Amino acid sequence: MTELLPWHRSQWSGFVQARQDGRLPHALLLQGRAGLGKQRFGALLIQSLLCERSGFNGLPCAECRGCRQFKAGSHPDLREVVVESGRMAIRVEQVRSLIEFLDLTSQYRGFKIALLVQADRLNAQAANALLKTLEEPAPDSLIVLITDAPARLPATLRSRCHNVRFWTPDRRLAQAWLRETAAVEEQMAAVALSQGGGSPLAALGLLKPDAMAERADLVDRLMDVANGRSDPLAVAADWEKRNPELIFSVLCGWYVDLMRLNVSPGSRPLYHVDRHEQLHSLALAVDSAQLSDCHRSAQQCLELCDTALVKRLMLEQALLRLATLFDDINGRDALA
Numbered sequence: 001m002t003e004l005l006p007w008h009r010s011q012w013s014g015f016v017q018a019r020q021d022g023r024l025p026h027a028l029l030l031q032g033r034a035g036l037g038k039q040r041f042g043a044l045l046i047q048s049l050l051c052e053r054s055g056f057n058g059l060p061c062a063e064c065r066g067c068r069q070f071k072a073g074s075h076p077d078l079r080e081v082v083v084e085s086g087r088m089a090i091r092v093e094q095v096r097s098l099i100e101f102l103d104l105t106s107q108y109r110g111f112k113i114a115l116l117v118q119a120d121r122l123n124a125q126a127a128n129a130l131l132k133t134l135e136e137p138a139p140d141s142l143i144v145l146i147t148d149a150p151a152r153l154p155a156t157l158r159s160r161c162h163n164v165r166f167w168t169p170d171r172r173l174a175q176a177w178l179r180e181t182a183a184v185e186e187q188m189a190a191v192a193l194s195q196g197g198g199s200p201l202a203a204l205g206l207l208k209p210d211a212m213a214e215r216a217d218l219v220d221r222l223m224d225v226a227n228g229r230s231d232p233l234a235v236a237a238d239w240e241k242r243n244p245e246l247i248f249s250v251l252c253g254w255y256v257d258l259m260r261l262n263v264s265p266g267s268r269p270l271y272h273v274d275r276h277e278q279l280h281s282l283a284l285a286v287d288s289a290q291l292s293d294c295h296r297s298a299q300q301c302l303e304l305c306d307t308a309l310v311k312r313l314m315l316e317q318a319l320l321r322l323a324t325l326f327d328d329i330n331g332r333d334a335l336a
């Protein structure tokens with residue numbers, strides 16, 4: 001991938017300038033919410049440093065030995081560390097082996113680069129080991145750390161990196177990119193961008209046919225629970241094996257739409273534009289304070305998704321709350 005995403009231009013020119021001036025830092029921390037393309041930016045930057053003839057704009061040529069080996073994942077001067085499967089954190093042994101690698105001489109007399117995706121998953125010992133290297137970096141070495149959650153990294157570690165921040169791009173720019181990349185109509189791009197919280201790559205993922213169908217199915221079930229057509233506990237059991245992040249992000253968007261329509265019935269839904277009518281009648285039937293409580297609780301579940309071991313319980317509680325919210329219109333006794 002040698003394409004520079006249009007909302008990364010200022011970060012890219014910062015990198016190119018630093019390189020030209022010979023003041024490239026030893027460690028970069030790429031931070032910002034998920035779906036903004038930090039990993040793509042990191043990959044492009046690393047490829048550019050490993051490229052043997054990158055152009056005036058710093059972009060890699062995509063053809064030289066360095067570029068070919070980078071693309072094949074076999075460049076001898078690059079090492080990537082990720083959370084191993086079945087584990088929750090990056091272990092200290094992984095970081096130690098990375099440090100040994102950085103201390104070796106470069107195979108091609110260029111940079112030695114270490115990439116840590118999900119840097120917020122470093123365990124305490126691993127973060128400490130890395131900190132020592134950041135204090136005394138090996139010459140011609142670069143450590144690239146990427147995180148969606150910088151606050152989870154120790155402040156000492158963050159302060160020893162050059163921080164590169166990524167922001168949600170201008171909506172028109174993101175929408176134009178999405179239309180072209182996904183080859184979809186304006187309206188569809190707008191809906192996906194809203195559902196992806198303004199993150200273009202999250203929106204792109206949502207435009208895949210499978211993802212569209214899955215979200216539509218989740219919304220159907222939410223509507224069924226709200227209208228008393230489905231048992232919330234049965235739906236929770238059914239959803240246990242599905243992606244909780246997706247479920248709670250759909251649920252959060254659904255509540256945001258209801259809150260909007262509850263406060264101002266003439267407005268349009270932000271996330272589920274295609275469900276305007278159904279949402280409108282539900283929104284008029286609920287109490288706004290209870291609605292925002294439900295939203296807050298769904299938001300908390302969403303934040304807990306990657307650590308929660310009690311998914312079934314979370315789903316049951318969330319769906320019971322939802323069903324209870326609409327008890328009045330369905331004439332049910334309270335469920336919980």
Ligand SMILES: [Zn+2]
Pocket residue numbers: 050051052053054060061062063064065066067068
């Ligand atoms: Zn190249």
